[in-house]
Amino acid sequence: MSDTTNRPQAATAEPVSTGVSSGSSGKSLALAKNDSSLVGERGKTAISDIVVAKIAGIATREIDGVHDVGGATERVVGKVRDVLPGTATSTTQGINVEVGELQAAVDVSIVADYGVAIHQLAAAIRRNVIAAIEQMTGLEVTEVNVTVHDIHFDDDDESVDEEPRVQ
Secondary structure (H helix, E strand, O other): OOOOOOOOOEOOOOOOOOOOOOOOOOOOOEOOOOOOOOEEOOEEOOOOHHHHHHHHHHHHHOOOOEEEEOOHHHHHHHHHHHHOOOOOOOOOOOEEEEEOOOEEEEEEEEEEEOOOOHHHHHHHHHHHHHHHHHHHHOOEEEEEEEEEEEEEOOHHHHHHHOOOOOO
């Protein structure tokens, strides 16, 4: 669990530069951690789970050492989808999210490349996912759980390209 779950959700009296002018009303708004307004005087911004999942999926795939995203079943379905014409790889494969009004929690399932320090890989995934979600949505990310389902060896790919033994 993360130690960030006890953070206050309201803005403090200290000024924070967000690039948005603060009007003359002076009312305190419910704000996310980085002070971007999701709930304001003129309405609220709701961010769908799928949006956060796509951001997390892309941020996970950006990290060197991540061979694939998803568990065994998700990867098999992804390979079938790759073969079918007119379909594309799902950016949300292996990503589960819970999104509230001001916070999000993310679960990431990966296959790591052999030789990569898994604890460092998980830390890099966490940093990148948190930074991407918080920067793009203004949501506070309370936790990013990383599950490593498998390790990929380079020689696994070579066996696919071999000539058949019989013709």
